[in-house]
Amino acid sequence: MNPKVADFGMARIFGMDQTKANTKRVVGTYGYMSPEYAMYGQFSMTSYVYSFGVLVLEIICGKKNSSLYQMDGSVGNLVTYTWRLWNNGLPLELADPSFGDNYQTDEITRCIHIALLCVQEDAEDRPNHVSHTPNAHY
Secondary structure (H helix, E strand, O other): OOOOOOOOOHHOOOOOOEEEEEEOOOOOOOOOHHHHHHHOOOOEHHHHHHHHHHHHHHHOOOOOOOOOOOOEEEEEEHHHHHHHHHOOOHHHHHHOHHHHHOOOOHHHHHHHHHHHHHHOOHHHHHHOOOOOOOOOOO
């Protein structure tokens, strides 16, 4: 009974004791799929970690990943937008305006940091289900 954050189509193809696999057909919702699964059909436990990271970012900003975000003249999804904010030292700009001043900046920053660890492009750098803390590349 290990919970996974993914859509049902992907959960059905992942066996009980299976930790990695390749698929011939990609199923799931784009925007929540890890890059290696969306591009190559390779999924693993860190594919679920990626989906979790996207979900955390959506909770923090109050918007869907599928929305388009613009910064520095370029347009991207929520993940790329958040990375740009983080790298520019502006992570708190991601916070949902409806929060007002009702949040602690260190807590929001920590949540964004955790989410960015989860959505790293390289699956090996993401935390896994055993609470492994990877070397983040940001």
